[in-house]
Amino acid sequence: MPTGAMIATRFMELRKRRGLMIALILVNIGIPTVFLLVRLLAHAFAPKSYGPAGGYDVYTGLCTGVLYVFGFIVAATLGCSAGSVDLTEGMFRHLVVTGRSRLALYLARIPAGLAIIVPLVAAGFTIVCAVCVFAAPTRLNYDGVNVPAGLSRAGFESWAGNHPDIVICDFPYNGPGLPNVPCGPNGPVVNVPPGSQGLAQITPSQLKAAALLIARQDYSGYATQFLYPSDSLMVKTGLWIELEALIGLIVGLGLASLLGQRTVAVILMIVLEIILTPIFSRAHIPHLLNLQRSVVGVAMAHLTPSGLPVFGGGGGGPGGGQGNPLLVPESTTVAVCVVVAWLVAWTVLGAWRMMTRDA
């Protein structure tokens, strides 16, 4: 097993790769920070034109579109570096001659890599959480209408009853029982001009009843809208993103060790994340379904926390990755097994190659 000194020196060697560290920091922390900073400044200088910088939608977009994808790619880059630079820079020979087990030499790279990537991903995620929570909007934009956030069903219906004109004309509704209320530029047309045919006069109580009907149907959709992410969602998202980074590191490390070089390994990892995973997640290829399910990105899509959309769009709905009809079906148990299998298999492959390679 690797010693603490081996892990520490491996950490030092990776940390001192200035170009690599700058790239990791720029992507993991810089991109979301700059994005949010621009939004903060825009809202500060022109609040009527630019909404609040944070909020639930910004959070979900950054987490699934930026932190998740780029976190994987930078972790993979780090893993590919850790798995190949000793060989390409000629240091591997010296390490073998020390007599230390090659397996220990390989395994030392894992905690060293994690010591770099976990804090970086956490830092970027923390910035996103902080801005999305503290700079969140104060009123919810539900279907283009500003409504109070966090109302119970009764509270939502009560609010709807007090704002029937908004609810009737601006909220979506599919169902029977709604009086034929035409909507004008200023809300429902309730006073029929003298001599008009066919339109009965709508009373305020009828309007209120109609608003309540709409509110009852729309409450389930409203309940999924939040001003900012909840604590539990943030914890689950953080763990999910860190798991994706772990996968990127371990698979990148194993692949680069197998290939003996970094560049091709990084390219393959990017192809896996950006091209193959979205295709395999959604295309239902009849004879390849089991193969699709065995792709780690598909498994991770099924482990997306509820409340987040799945990477690549399509919406996660209340069940997150599970229950998303657009994804290739896969149970949570199988998804977890696939993730574990990838972590173990690539570690074994990378270690095997390091142990058998001519130094």
Place this chain on the structure above:
Amino acid sequence: MSTTTLLDTSSHQAAQSRWAVETHGLTKRFGENVAMNGVELLVPRGCAFGYLGPNGAGKTTLIRVLLGLTHADAGTMSLLGYPVPKHRDLALARVGAIVDEPRFHGHLSGRENLQILAAAREPAARDRIESSLERVGLLHRADDKVSKYSMGMRQRLGVAACLIGDPELLILDEPMNGLDPAGMAEMRDMIVSLVAEGCTVVLSSHLLDEVERTCDAVAIVDRGKVIRQGPISELLAGASLALQVECSEPDRARSLLEGSTIGAHIEVGPLGLGITLPAGTAREVIAEINRILVEGGISVYRLQEIQASLESWFLQVTSRLGAPE
């Protein structure tokens, strides 16, 4: 028997072994090419040992196999009495080596590179970093990035990397590469001092005069086989006797000597006669040659014995000049 007892037994047996390096029937193939063909090598402890051979003879391959950088296809070997690869970790804990040109992480300093290697060795190795850097003359540049080092500095850093393990056996593959004459002299002095401290140094080199000046014993490998090995003095004693004769009539002198029973190989050159006598020829033959020439009416201006050098002997025994003796 417990693991500790087994290791104690192995250590005891290793300590009693008189050979620093021992190989029997060692073979390594790269496809159709047989790089090592049943190498039998015995390197005694406590000496500087040269491993010589023409390009492609298998010198570096042997070193790589001994150090576990590649595996052998057949045969057995041991380092410091420990069979390898079975007890590779025990053996290599006391071995330092430079194979080909030493390369390091360029973005790290010399000291940081040594820290990485020391971490892979025993804890005490870390404490030897400073002394090793000082011994190779790199202490003042230890914090500079290796990318800024010259080739000679990297070579010295490679030696420092060997020394942090406090080795009993040092294996150096072409250690003089890239060194200027001063650097070569320093390397030679360091090898001599290490041997004086009890270390065994195995040196693979093309520079025969450096090996002759530095080493006590050599082995010659050709086409994957060790064809000669032993102390240099003994090996050179078996070399042919060479004489240079400057005389008044070289052609007639040649005819006289070829007609005699001496059995010498004679060539006429710009410096006179070059006479080669078989190994083991008695020194009285030199006097006999002089007598034959003088009695034949030839004036002998100079008759000089050419001391056998490692280079001349090496060229005699390797396949480049024909069948070995």
